[in-house]
Amino acid sequence: MTCSRVIGTGSYLPEKILTNSDLERMVDTNDEWIRSRTGICERRIAADDQFTCDLAEQASLRAIEAAGIKNTDIDLIIVATTTADQVFPSTACLLQHRLGIEGPPAFDVQAVCAGFMFALDVADKFIRTGSARCALVVGAETFSRIIDWTDRRTCILFGDGAGAVILKADNSPGILSTHIHSDGKYKDLLCVPVGVSKNYNLVQQGKAYTTMEGGEVFRWAVTAMSDIIEEALVANNMDKEQIDWLVPHQANIRIINAVGKRAKIPSEKVVITVNRHGNTSAASVPLALDEAVRDGRIVSGQYILLEGFGGGFSWGSALIKM
Ligand code: UT7
16 A cells, blocks of 8 residues: 655744844833743744745655655645635645756645645655655744734744655655644634635735734633544554654643643653744754754654644544554
8 A cells, every 4th residue: 555754854043033022122022921821932923025936835845855755746736824825826835846856736725724734635646556656745924924022922822934845755654644734613713714705905905904802712722732633543453652752733831732642642752842932833843853854853653643733623643554
């Protein structure tokens, strides 16, 4: 049976660092509140002339180099993003052109902070069904562009960045399972309530901002991210002790700690980047994965559980043997 393996990872963070003390000068907040309520110390912000595709391109080039493949070996490109460069073409098509690839399918998926899990799920299915043999899967965001920088409830949380993986067809997994879920009845708890088709005048006025019922999102995130760990373990007939690393969506250290506690996964086995990256939405999981691969924590043969959660609500997991 054909499966997909992760053969390379890459990531990119914009140069500009926005610290908590910078935010103290912008809104009524303080470093102590942000650290203790979220675990975030700093986040990266894209330059004015830097767009999601620019971040995606850098992450992709690093993943391609790590995988030791040529750009033209790639026969599927999926970009998970909430902050596409343009209404169309997709950011994946823009990225495809940058990488000098012609012909194979390239498209975006939109599942906000769970987007990378959705993209991975789709790419894995393409490979399992023989429709692709070498996929580039990217999570990339310039989330800072949809933040109200006068709203202290949201502006302290988010940052920009990109992460990418190369998946290759193989006889042995690889990706052992993916599970993805959505429940649109929670659409109003975390959203940008304007777009091209609805309230476009607000977009034109530069008022396409993220709104969030923080407490309710927090509770839901803990429940959903704990439940999908169990779902992945049951599907693979595995125990939590067999998981070498949990790579959760990086939204809030208190969410990550609560999930680890409920799932009984010790904190030494959890990859944390939220302190330095903030919440980079669809980029958060592949960014954290790449960081732990490059610093040598994640190595070949280990079992890695990735999980994401975000607006929709949408959430998902992938259990991977590296
Ligand atoms: O990717 C998924 C997307 N999002 C998330 O996962 C976020 C989930 N939610 C959270 O992470 C947390 O709910 C927050 C970090 C957003 C908020 O933390 P909280 O512990 O739930 O605080 P809260 O909203 O209950 O606010 C507590 C107090 C309030 O003041 P009062 O009403 O008690 O006087 C807020 O007005 O803290 C105030 N507050 C702030 N104070 C200083 C809210 N934001 C700030 C701030 N600085 N930035």
